[in-house]
Amino acid sequence: MPGIYLHIPFCRKACTYCDFHFSTSQKQREAMLGAMHRELSQRATEVQGSVDTIYFGGGTPSLLAPAEISAFLEQCRSLFHVAANAEVTLESNPDDISPERLAAWKELGITRLSLGTQSFREERLQWMGRAHNAEQALRSIDLIAKAGFTSWTIDLIYGLPEMSLAEWDEQLTIALDNGMPHLSAYCLTVEPRTALAHQVVKRMVNMPGDDAQSAQFDRLMERMEAAGLVHYEISNFGLPGHFSRHNTSYWQGVPYLGIGPSAHSFNGSERRWNLAHNARYIASISADQPYWEHEKLTPAQRTNELLLTGLRTIAGVRIDQLELDALTQNRKAAEQHMQRGHLLVTDGRLVLSKAGRHFADHIAADLFVTDDRRDQP
Ligand code: SF4
Missing domain, CATH: 3.20.20.70 (Aldolase class I)
Structure with missing residues (x-):
């Protein structure tokens, strides 16, 4: 942490x-x-x-x-x-x-x-x-x-x-x-x-x-x-x-603690977010009432978060860190982005080229995986 x-x-x-x-x-x-x-x-x-x-x-x-x-x-x-x-x-x-x-x-x-x-x-x-x-x-x-x-x-x-x-x-x-x-x-x-x-x-x-x-x-x-x-x-x-x-x-998915209204926290497997309302946040804390919501991330959510944040960075995303195989699940889209020269595989990492940085969020979304779909050949 x-x-x-x-x-x-x-x-x-x-x-x-x-x-x-x-x-x-x-x-x-x-x-x-x-x-x-x-x-x-x-x-x-x-x-x-x-x-x-x-x-x-x-x-x-x-x-x-x-x-x-x-x-x-x-x-x-x-x-x-x-x-x-x-x-x-x-x-x-x-x-x-x-x-x-x-x-x-x-x-x-x-x-x-x-x-x-x-x-x-x-x-x-x-x-x-x-x-x-x-x-x-x-x-x-x-x-x-x-x-x-x-x-x-x-x-x-x-x-x-x-x-x-x-x-x-x-x-x-x-x-x-x-x-x-x-x-x-x-x-x-x-x-x-x-x-x-x-x-x-x-x-x-x-x-x-x-x-x-x-x-x-x-x-x-x-x-x-x-x-x-x-x-x-x-x-x-x-x-x-x-x-x-x-x-x-x-961006690397390391845990952090967020304090205050609307602040988000991440402990490696669960995300939590506080009430985004000053009066309700104060009142709930004073009354020892819950002032947050939380969700345990599924393997697909953890994979997609790494893709979304990691592809925006110079270090990219380590492929072996992804719990689900985004490249196999989205073979066609991945190949298209690679053929355009926007997405590269370098030293076991997915990284964006300079031209690809214009489309970072779009490329990440194209690689998103789902839990209910097993990796396809
Ligand atoms: S209202 Fe202006 S100063 Fe306040 S958080 Fe937003 S951008 Fe920053």
């Missing part, structure tokens, strides 16, 4: 595209943090072995005061053996970055910052409904470097309406010129029940076509490769030594 994930379900503003679990009201902040501490204590016995990574995600964990972050870290250190070189990540928004906060986070043992930059353009940030502005986006990077953080990453979004290749190039240039050692780049997707989905339905926003988004993904890969950042997961690029250890474990 190397990873602990803490979901802090509060944000200053609701970004138009976001479907994560969060509330813009912090009225229940104290009760929420208390409930999360209680969950952590109650589930301590689920953690086997030393903890290698702790990840504060959300929501916006940088809204927490340093003392609140410290309380979680202290609790983790008292309940578990936290490795001396553990990676401790804090997702932070640029408007929460100040020299004082950075110094406090460093003192607490935060080793990695994940910055929700999204864009360096003012009009884009406003369109997304972000709480920060373009000046804060740039300044936060400068302050992080000055505070002595060597491991940090920024999030950027491409595939925006009417985004040109020149605009995307400009965004990447700004990030690289500022010494970015790691980038998470996400293509804008329209998630149901978001403000963006409403705007698209009302024709207030025209989403770009697949060709434009695909061209931006190609440009992203070219620029990162030229800058020496390794494309180690479909949306993630890092200089050697700067890959996210927490997320890499997750």
Whole structure:
């Protein structure tokens, strides 16, 4: 059990595209943090072995005061053996970055910052409904470097309406010129029940076509490769030594414990997910009522999860790790993807070619297996 994930379900503003679990009201902040501490204590016995990574995600964990972050870290250190070189990540928004906060986070043992930059353009940030502005986006990077953080990453979004290749190039240039050692780049997707989905339905926003988004993904890969950042997961690029250890474990199917509303956990055979509702999560924990659902994964589900997450990574999927024979069950589809040069078998692993990375989820879905169908000759 190397990873602990803490979901802090509060944000200053609701970004138009976001479907994560969060509330813009912090009225229940104290009760929420208390409930999360209680969950952590109650589930301590689920953690086997030393903890290698702790990840504060959300929501916006940088809204927490340093003392609140410290309380979680202290609790983790008292309940578990936290490795001396553990990676401790804090997702932070640029408007929460100040020299004082950075110094406090460093003192607490935060080793990695994940910055929700999204864009360096003012009009884009406003369109997304972000709480920060373009000046804060740039300044936060400068302050992080000055505070002595060597491991940090920024999030950027491409595939925006009417985004040109020149605009995307400009965004990447700004990030690289500022010494970015790691980038998470996400293509804008329209998630149901978001403000963006409403705007698209009302024709207030025209989403770009697949060709434009695909061209931006190609440009992203070219620029990162030229800058020496390794494309180690479909949306993630890092200089050697700067890959996210927490997320890499997750993509490799290593167990982790998720604390807080909506947080997911995985123990190697069972998946569990907490209520995605702040008030109900708090009330259930206080009343000692269940606040989660869970399911034991079947061999097909375990195989399909490995395919879905593993094919997105540079390491691919070890064929002998798959419990069911995905290549035999889906011989025709596998051969087609191989003939197109999108899917490769290398050293006993299934990996995607550069061209295949455009279709990672589609290829994984084509290889999905079912439990009730025995391997066919
Ligand atoms: S700050 Fe992050 S979690 Fe909060 S609404 Fe925006 S994208 Fe979603």
